Amino acid sequence: MGTAIETVRAVFGEFAAEADSLIPILQRVQARAGFISREAVREIAGAVRLTESQVYGVASFYAQFRFTPPARHGIAVCLGTACHVRGGERVMEALERDLHVTPGTSTADGRFDLDRVACLGCCALSPVIKIDANIYSSVTTMKLKGIVDDYQ
Ligand code: FES
Structure with missing residues (x-):
């Protein structure tokens, strides 16, 4: 993976560098880099002729964008x-409570991201959580420690 600036420049080979393309540009940068860094925001803002805070304003409106590097594992709790x-x-x-995360x-150790999701499509097995690509069904608080311990 190259630097944030190289990533953004590669994406500008696919999209016109204009404000109308901001969302697809952000999506593609995140897909390539895993998140949208400060350097990437600065580079994008300059290219599409917006201020950095305008780019942040648009990006933070959408829950799909993240501004910090992803953790090693992602936990999605279905609610x-x-x-x-x-x-x-x-x-x-x-x-x-157990992972000290909201x-x-x-x-803090970069081990887990924690997110809520609306439905994982297997309601008959509720409650359900997903860690990376793995689904765990009929989860109880008693089972949780054994599940998360498999992910370091
Ligand atoms: S509501 Fe949780 S899987 Fe559907």
């Missing part, structure tokens, strides 16, 4: 209706 009814909130609270942020 859709079925999972919510069957204990998803308790699972989320246990993760927050939804939308990463643990």
Whole structure:
């Protein structure tokens, strides 16, 4: 992976460097780099002739963009209706407490990102969490430690 500036310049080979293309530019930079760094925002802003705070303003409106490097593993806790009814909130609270992290942020050691999702599409198995590409069903707070210990 090159520097943030090289990544942004490569993306400008695919999109016109103009404000109308800002969202697809940000999406592509994030897909390539894993996040949108300060250097990337500065480079994008200069190219599309917006200020850095305008670029941040647009990007932070969309939950899909992140401005810090991703953790080694991503935990998504389903809080859709079925999972919510069957204990998803308790699972989320246990993760927050045990990992010292709040939804939308990463643990200080860079081990986990924690996020909430609306539905993982397997409601019959609720409550459900996903870690990286793996789905865990009928999760209880008792099972959680054994599950997360598999991810270092
Ligand atoms: S509500 Fe959780 S999988 Fe559908």
